[in-house]
Amino acid sequence: MLYHVTMTVTLPPDMDPAEAEDIKAREKTYAQDLQAQGIWRHLWRVVGEYRNVSILDCRDNAHLHEVLSSLPLFPWMQIEVTPLCRHPSSIREGDL
Numbered sequence: 001m002l003y004h005v006t007m008t009v010t011l012p013p014d015m016d017p018a019e020a021e022d023i024k025a026r027e028k029t030y031a032q033d034l035q036a037q038g039i040w041r042h043l044w045r046v047v048g049e050y051r052n053v054s055i056l057d058c059r060d061n062a063h064l065h066e067v068l069s070s071l072p073l074f075p076w077m078q079i080e081v082t083p084l085c086r087h088p089s090s091i092r093e094g095d096l
């Protein structure tokens with residue numbers, strides 16, 4: 001199943017910069033591993049914000065929850081999920 005996911009990150013202003021850098025480095029490794037596996041299909045930065053728009057391909061809602069709740073930045077994220085299905089007018093047959 002494909003999911004449109006928006007993740008907005010808000011780190012506490014008083015967080016230790018070294019801790020923040022460590023969390024971001026672990027997040028990057030985790031995100032790139034999921035991309036290599038084909039689970040995290042798209043990852044786009046929203047211009048001017050600490051927010052991304054992503055497309056994830058997960059088995060089901062439980063799998064998506066597992067993926068998202070394992071993000072190192074999860075405790076500092078607001079996440080919005082929109083489940084997607086094929087549009088009848090789409091010409092991209094093999095995409096789902």
Ligand SMILES: O=C(O)C[C@H]1C=CC(=O)O1
Pocket residue numbers: 007009027028031043050051052073
């Ligand atoms: O920077 C972000 O948007 C948050 C998060 C998502 C992937 C990643 O590497 O960090």
